[in-house]
Amino acid sequence: MRENALKHFLTKNFAQLLLTLVLLILCIVLACKTSYFFTWANCYNILDQSSVDIILALGMVFVISSGGIDLSIGSTMAFSGIIMAFAMKSGIPVWGSLALGLPVGILMGACSGLLISGLSLSPLVITLGFMSIGRGMALILTKSSPIFGFPNSFKFLGSGQIGPINSPILMAAILVAISSVLLNTTKWGYYALALGGNDEAVRRAGVSVWKYRTSIYIFCGLMAAIAGMITVARLNSADPLAGWMVETDAIAAVVLGGASLSGGKGSILGTVLACLVLGTLDNGLILLAIPSYYQKLLCGIIIILALISTELRSRKEPKSIS
Amino acid sequence: MAEGKKPILQACGIKKSYGHIEALRGVNLDVYSGEILAIVGDNGAGKSTLIKILAGAIAPDSGKIIVEGQAYDKLSPRQALDLGISTVYQDLSLVNCRDIAANVFLGREPVKCRLFINKKKMVEESIALFQQLNINIPSIHALAGQLSGGQRQGVAVARAIKFGGKLLIFDEPTAAMGVQETAAALSLISSLGRQGYAVIIISHNLHQVFSLTQRICVIRQGRVVDTVFTADVTPNQVVSLITGAAQVTA
Numbered sequence: 001m002r003e004n005a006l007k008h009f010l011t012k013n014f015a016q017l018l019l020t021l022v023l024l025i026l027c028i029v030l031a032c033k034t035s036y037f038f039t040w041a042n043c044y045n046i047l048d049q050s051s052v053d054i055i056l057a058l059g060m061v062f063v064i065s066s067g068g069i070d071l072s073i074g075s076t077m078a079f080s081g082i083i084m085a086f087a088m089k090s091g092i093p094v095w096g097s098l099a100l101g102l103p104v105g106i107l108m109g110a111c112s113g114l115l116i117s118g119l120s121l122s123p124l125v126i127t128l129g130f131m132s133i134g135r136g137m138a139l140i141l142t143k144s145s146p147i148f149g150f151p152n153s154f155k156f157l158g159s160g161q162i163g164p165i166n167s168p169i170l171m172a173a174i175l176v177a178i179s180s181v182l183l184n185t186t187k188w189g190y191y192a193l194a195l196g197g198n199d200e201a202v203r204r205a206g207v208s209v210w211k212y213r214t215s216i217y218i219f220c221g222l223m224a225a226i227a228g229m230i231t232v233a234r235l236n237s238a239d240p241l242a243g244w245m246v247e248t249d250a251i252a253a254v255v256l257g258g259a260s261l262s263g264g265k266g267s268i269l270g271t272v273l274a275c276l277v278l279g280t281l282d283n284g285l286i287l288l289a290i291p292s293y294y295q296k297l298l299c300g301i302i303i304i305l306a307l308i309s310t311e312l313r314s315r316k317e318p319k320s321i322s
Numbered sequence: 323m324a325e326g327k328k329p330i331l332q333a334c335g336i337k338k339s340y341g342h343i344e345a346l347r348g349v350n351l352d353v354y355s356g357e358i359l360a361i362v363g364d365n366g367a368g369k370s371t372l373i374k375i376l377a378g379a380i381a382p383d384s385g386k387i388i389v390e391g392q393a394y395d396k397l398s399p400r401q402a403l404d405l406g407i408s409t410v411y412q413d414l415s416l417v418n419c420r421d422i423a424a425n426v427f428l429g430r431e432p433v434k435c436r437l438f439i440n441k442k443k444m445v446e447e448s449i450a451l452f453q454q455l456n457i458n459i460p461s462i463h464a465l466a467g468q469l470s471g472g473q474r475q476g477v478a479v480a481r482a483i484k485f486g487g488k489l490l491i492f493d494e495p496t497a498a499m500g501v502q503e504t505a506a507a508l509s510l511i512s513s514l515g516r517q518g519y520a521v522i523i524i525s526h527n528l529h530q531v532f533s534l535t536q537r538i539c540v541i542r543q544g545r546v547v548d549t550v551f552t553a554d555v556t557p558n559q560v561v562s563l564i565t566g567a568a569q570v571t572a
Contacts, residue, residue, distance in 0.1 A: 265419060
């Protein structure tokens with residue numbers, strides 16, 4: 001009985017346990033290679049840098065769990081940041097600028113979600129389209145030049161501290177807690193996972209599939225807009241090219257965290273751990289003076305390896321007769 | 323059916339086409355509470371299309387569905403469930419990656435504080451339900467995808483009974499079951515009729531149909547060719563109706 005419970009625990013939390021192990025090994029190796037790695041300042045820096053990736057990946061967990069994908073988060077991030085920047089530059093107070101910028105993410109998510117769920121269109125193609133639209137809008141509005149110089153109260157969102165904690169870390173921690181509760185204990189999270197498993201079964205059970213699917217993309221868009229807000233505030237600059245290729249990092253983190261790209265599986269804890277592994281790896285590459293471009297290469301390899309591993313593991317699982 | 327008894331569900335002139343293929347060509351059907359009605363027919367006769375329409379999974383092109391006197395052009399799955407129509411589909415409609423309790427309560431999860439799913443209640447009620455129905459499952463925490471065909475069928479049947487109000491529809495209810503599980507499921511369906519539920523079963527197994535049902539509705543090429551009392555016909559006569567070799571009127 002106890003053996004069964006242990007086996008069940010290990011199988012269920014395989015990805016999270018593996019990631020914890022990888023993170024530990026990575027930390028030990030990097031600490032041996034460079035003395036600066038294991039300092040408080042550097043660890044804090046990894047957490048701070050990872051917070052934006054974590055927020056982006058949180059939205060992606062729900063999308064991938066529901067059997068979808070969102071390739072537009074990078075451009076949504078840039079576009080909403082640009083709208084906030086324009087609003088502040090035109091004299092609108094910070095809260096008003098946020099109220100204008102954050103709904104851009106919601107709107108982009110709503111448009112993607114409605115087209116995907118309402119017309120049963122491919123999430124890959126639709127979000128690829130919105131990736132282009134968002135980036136195009138950001139470039140058109142700014143004439144491809146960054147906007148900079150914002151009020152201190154706005155910059156506080158990216159580089160301020162609340163007590164001893166940087167505001168991006170605090171925001172990421174709060175959003176992680178909220179997402180974890182949403183995914184594991186609410187109907188919304190239940191249906192996100194069930195949609196990825198068998199959306200027709202969910203529909204036949206009387207659940208409004210389009211409503212839940214659209215709201216999942218809205219959530220993902222909102223997370224991208226929040227990540228955009230933090231990036232603009234941190235750099236004191238709204239760059240139309242911000243968030244370039246962040247989709248791959250977010251997808252890699254979600255898949256590494258134990259989600260299945262075919263849907264039905266997803267873990268907030270796993271995703272956070274995966275973001276920390278990728279963040280630590282990025283940090284280590286910089287400390288070891290290896291160009292950070294290699295991280296992109298590694299990210300791609302990780303996605304492919306994770307996909308192969310997921311596929312091989314699912315082949316080992318007992319198949320149902322249906 | 324019985325003199326003066328009102329049907330709880332009527333299908334009137336239901337038509338459904340998929341492109342050039344006419345799946346249903348004006349089907350009429352009455353279902354009464356307390357009876358078990360079989361819908362039989364050859365493959366492609368339109369049986370599954372008809373029950374999907376009654377369950378709200380697909381919309382008819384024309385015709386009316388009358389539930390307790392109220393006419394509807396079409397039903398949504400939620401509407402059908404709210405009207406007390408529960409269906410066990412041939413493909414079972416389970417979510418393989420979710421556990422048994424989550425599948426039993428899919429779409430009807432109990433919540434606490436209006437937001438959080440009451441997992442404890444789901445697990446306890448599922449265990450009680452499986453015990454009551456005498457359905458064997460390895461563990462309530464097992465994923466639906468890990469179950470055998472018969473166990474999966476058991477979960478789908480348990481769900482329909484748990485939330486089935488007045489009419490339970492079973493599409494090939496024992497298709498994937500073993501001998502023992504089939505006997506248990508048939509005894510369960512039989513008892514549902516005695517408890518006052520209206521039950522529709524779709525089956526290719528005439529032995530089951532004759533041992534369970536009071537009436538048989540034969541569909542052929544999208545039309546109801548006859549609805550007969552089970553006691554008034556022989557299996558051979560039903561086979562003749564299915565193949566179009568004969569016509570019997572009860």
